[in-house]
Amino acid sequence: MEFNVILTLRIIQALLAIIVLGISAYVIDVFSPFNTIDSANFLLFNSIWSFVALGYLVATPMFFPNFHNRWGVLGVEAITMVFWFAGFIALAADIPTFRCDPNFRCPIGASKAAATFGAFAWLAWLGTLGMTAMKQFEKYEEPQQQPSEAPHLPQLSELGTGDEGHENRIYGHPPIDGSGTLEMPDVGQYGGNGTHVEQER
Known part of the structure; x- marks a missing residue:
């Protein structure tokens, strides 16, 4: 008009x-x-x-x-x-x-x-x-429209931040303790076929 x-x-x-x-x-x-x-x-x-x-x-x-x-x-x-x-x-x-x-x-x-x-x-x-x-x-x-930001996706290196064993637990690996050593499960707790065996007290 x-x-x-x-x-x-x-x-x-x-x-x-x-x-x-x-x-x-x-x-x-x-x-x-x-x-x-x-x-x-x-x-x-x-x-x-x-x-x-x-x-x-x-x-x-x-x-x-x-x-x-x-x-x-x-x-x-x-x-x-x-x-x-x-x-x-x-x-x-x-x-x-x-x-x-x-x-x-x-x-x-x-x-x-x-x-x-x-x-x-x-x-x-x-x-x-x-x-x-x-x-x-x-x-x-007239204010210019800002392009919308894409949602932030966490990187693989960020998954263990604050919890050293978090990343390993996600992928099924044994957790790493605070000293940096790998915690291996006690072999005696498992049978030969890989089933968990309750130790006698």
């Missing part, structure tokens, strides 16, 4: 960039014979920059995954958001200084429209920046 929201905002960002591109180009064309409006030029630059940013954000994951970096994505989102914020604020501040000659075209209405659509573009980029940052940091903070 989050991917669909971001994709929708990407489309809105592209459409707003096209709209601002056309309106700001009109404002620049009206003032070009007499004066240069830096704020309108900056909005025009923002529109062109937005196409470059969208190309990086949308195309690199599909065609150039090696160039798609998490920090690069956040940097492009943040820079573009700041550009749009500075652009529409600057143009809105310049509009009261515009003067129209009745004999020529008046770009005040177009300038207001460019600033308004620039503000919407800023909100769109602010939204994608917030959602992208949350998504990236959630992946970064």
Whole structure:
């Protein structure tokens, strides 16, 4: 669901960039014979920059995954958001200084429209920046699952630990006493056929 929201905002960002591109180009064309409006030029630059940013954000994951970096994505989102914020604020501040000659075209209405659509573009980029940052940091903070350890199986040398005769008893050998000598059973306790014989008391 989050991917669909971001994709929708990407489309809105592209459409707003096209709209601002056309309106700001009109404002620049009206003032070009007499004066240069830096704020309108900056909005025009923002529109062109937005196409470059969208190309990086949308195309690199599909065609150039090696160039798609998490920090690069956040940097492009943040820079573009700041550009749009500075652009529409600057143009809105310049509009009261515009003067129209009745004999020529008046770009005040177009300038207001460019600033308004620039503000919407800023909100769109602010939204994608917030959602992208949350998504990236959630992946970064997600604990990695540790592989389960295999159960420890005692080695043959560990079976006699703490009990010197334990290993020998398991395999049917006579136990070894503390001095390290092998304890042999009394032969008199067994008959010739290997059966146990009770000694007379």
